[in-house]
Amino acid sequence: MNWAKSISGYEIAFVLVFLILYIWYLWNVQRATTSIGRASRLRFLKLFLRVTYFGLFITALLGPSFGNVETETKSTAKDIILAIDLSKSMDATDVSPSRLDMVKLGLNQFIDGLSGNRFGLLVFSSEAYWLVPLTYDHGLVKDYINNLRPGIMPDQGTNLTAALEKISQKFESNKDEDRSKVAILITDGEDFGYVNSSLKDSLKKYQGNIFYLGVGTETGGLLTRNGEIITDESGVQALSKLNKSNLQEMAASVTQVFFLDNESKPFPEISQRISSIGQQVIDVRKILVLNNKYTNFLLIALVLAALDALVKIKQFEI
Secondary structure, eight states, rough: EEEEEEHHHHHHHHHHHHHHHHHHHHHHHHHHTTTTTTEEEHHHHHHHHHHHHHHHHHHHHHHHEEEEEEEEEEEEEEEEEEEEEEEEGGGOOOSSOOOOHHHHHHHHHHHTTTTSSEEEEEEEEEEEEEHHHHHOOHHHHHHHTTTTOOGSSSSOOOHHHHHHHHHHHHHHHTSSSSSSEEEEEEESSOOOOOOHHHHHHHGGGGGEEEEEEEOOOSOEEOEEEEEEEOOOOTTOOEEOOOOOHHHHHHHHOOOOEESSSSOOOOOOHHHHHHHHHHHHEEEEEEEEEEEOOOOHHHHHHHHHHHHHHOOOSEEEEE
16 A cells, blocks of 8 residues: 555644543543443443544545556647847847846746746857757756857847748758747847748748747947947947837737837746647556545545444443
């Protein structure tokens, strides 16, 4: 026999209280015999009955399990691609501590909240590269995210087409797998160039599964290098602004758009929407598990307790 839980201080306390109260009750009955008469021997029948159903209640509380029952288990998962813009403008500090650092903080919590799914990490600037293929190793994905910085990309700029092509290719190559596919594109959207119509059309079938996250503010933030503000040849300070209209125009055709800044934290909402996307069953197995029989003990205890309440006996023989 196995148990759903081990005996704890609560169960021990219940037993001690029961014993103390019953010993006190028997002592009072014994004292009363000196003036009323001889105590009835039937009281021992009541004692046996009460000890029995009290023990059965404790047993049911611990959840005894024996015998096997066959049950069906189903494994479900989604493939979630995180595509992160690593252009220099992601270093802007209009979002504290910086656009990229805020993304890192949000994604760590986001990944923890969607356990059981596969994550892949795609980074892009002028080109797009896979850093982490789709994997269940969430710790690995978070380690790579925490080490991201714009300087790891060979060229600067924001080429959204390159990222979308990688996502489209991955979706198509895995289309025979029974998994829902999701992508989140994270960028400041300042200038991502032209996205051709054929690519947009190919992604329309996944329209509800692609999320666009714009990072930054429309007032913008200054860009720095080695702690100093970047300026152009004429001495004008480099300022990066979130281009919401570009992102919203893109979202109207193939994506859902959210914005991340010092006030708005959209990761919980994105997580809820992803959770609501149809989750495909990827594995079905039948396994044998122990059958919890606590109801049997509970039912017998209730019957005996009812019998105790209904059957009255004389406490004394005069």
